[in-house]
Structure formats: structure tokens, C-alpha cells
Amino acid sequence: EAGVAQSPRYKIIEKRQSVAFWCNPISGHATLYWYQQILGQGPKLLIQFQNNGVVDDSQLPKDRFSAERLKGVDSTLKIQPAKLEDSAVYLCASSLGRTAGTGELFFGEGSRLTVL
Amino acid sequence: QKEVEQNSGPLSVPEGAIASLNCTYSDRGSQSFFWYRQYSGKSPELIMFIYSNGDKEDGRFTAQLNKASQYVSLLIRDSQPSDSATYLCAAGWDSGAGSYQLTFGKGTKLSVIP
Numbered sequence: 370e371a372g373v374a375q376s377p378r379y380k381i382i383e384k385r386q387s388v389a390f391w392c393n394p395i396s397g398h399a400t401l402y403w404y405q406q407i408l409g410q411g412p413k414l415l416i417q418f419q420n421n422g423v424v425d426d427s428q429l430p431k432d433r434f435s436a437e438r439l440k441g442v443d444s445t446l447k448i449q450p451a452k453l454e455d456s457a458v459y460l461c462a463s464s465l466g467r468t469a470g471t472g473e474l475f476f477g478e479g480s481r482l483t484v485l
Numbered sequence: 486q487k488e489v490e491q492n493s494g495p496l497s498v499p500e501g502a503i504a505s506l507n508c509t510y511s512d513r514g515s516q517s518f519f520w521y522r523q524y525s526g527k528s529p530e531l532i533m534f535i536y537s538n539g540d541k542e543d544g545r546f547t548a549q550l551n552k553a554s555q556y557v558s559l560l561i562r563d564s565q566p567s568d569s570a571t572y573l574c575a576a577g578w579d580s581g582a583g584s585y586q587l588t589f590g591k592g593t594k595l596s597v598i599p
Contacts, residue, residue, distance in 0.1 A: 399584070400584040400585070404589075409493075409591070410591050410592075411489075411491075411573055411589035411590050411591045411592050412529065412573070412589045413589070414586065414587075414588070417580060417584065417586055419581075419584045424580050424581060424584055424586070425580060425586060460528060460529075464584065464585060471517075471534055472517050472519075472534070472577050472585035472587075473519065473531050473534060474519075474529075474531075474585075474587055475531075476528040476529050476530070477528060478527075478528050479528050
């Protein structure tokens, strides 16, 4: 079974530029998450989708971050304009959900962003 | 605000010893608890999950949950150098529509010394 796919793996941009990350969850997983992990910290939830609807985006900095999951499968996270403090690994995760599974999150390899 | 607290370490144990990792959580509504291992530069991978009070064993790993104290721990027996990693504790709850949401701690860095 294929895991969670993310791209690009690495991205270096200048501040005020824009960047987009793509995620394809495990087939059949209805729930998709984007987490931000700054070096030395634990993952912080940015947004959670259930199918193509948003469950929680309370910690997403909406003035610069946006995310979509139009067809309920893959998702894109965009940052525009980027700030230095956005340097982090952006982790995409998917889950079967509470009723269908254990609630376990399966993570992709992550997209490492460096903002100069 | 749901929070998960962990001692960031580093925790150093000799090879073959028992490593004990702990975390506390703030929300009594949390329903499930997860331990993830994260090697440097890699993504988190699940080690164990636990829902009920008490102990749950899986090979060299034992998770312990005490909901009254809002405390979760992970014991690693016969620690190996390959266990050296950051261990993330996470608390989960039903976020609606049948989906779960997990809040992670900052992680405890474990070093197993040969």
C-alpha cells in the first residue's frame, strides 16, 4: 500500500516569495492534516480536512497561508508571502478516522522549507 | 487550549537499560494517546497507542495511561542504540464527523549509549 506522498521534499525561497506544497494521502483515508514542525518542536496542526470540508483551521495564519482539498483526495498548502519564521518542515498526514480505524495518523516524508 | 507537555531531554540511558519517557496532557476530554518515534530528518512513525487506563505492552515497549493524573508514559526495555530518536507524545480527541485530532508534545530526545 502506498504511503502519504508529498512534494517537493525541499524548497528554498526568499522572504515575501510564495510556495506551494502538495500532498496525496493514503487511498481511502478521508481525513487529511497539515502540520508545521519547527526545528526542535513537536508538530503543530495547521488545518484538518474531512473529505473536502475543513474540520479545523483555527491555527492556520490565514493572512498568508491557504489550503485546499478540492476533490476530497489530494491537497495543496500555499504560503504567500513567506516570512523567515515560516522555515519549518510541513508534514502532511492522513487517517481513516475514529470510527474506521484507531485514529492513527500516517505521515508523509515532509516538505522542508527554508526562507532566506 | 489543549496542551501536551514532555521533558525535552536529552535523556541518556546505557544500552540494555530501561528508558522511561513521560508526558502529561491538559484536556480531560482526550480519548486516545499515541507515542510516535521520529529519527532526525525523518517523519514521525507510530510506536503505540493506548485508550484505556493501565498498561499496554508490545514487544520491548510498554505504554501506561493514568487518566486521573492525566499522565502517559512509555517504557522501552533493553534499550538499543537504534532506539536513539525523539519520542513524541500525542493526545487525540474526536473532532467531529468521525475524525480525530491529535495534539503533539515537543518531544523527548533519547540517546542510548553503547
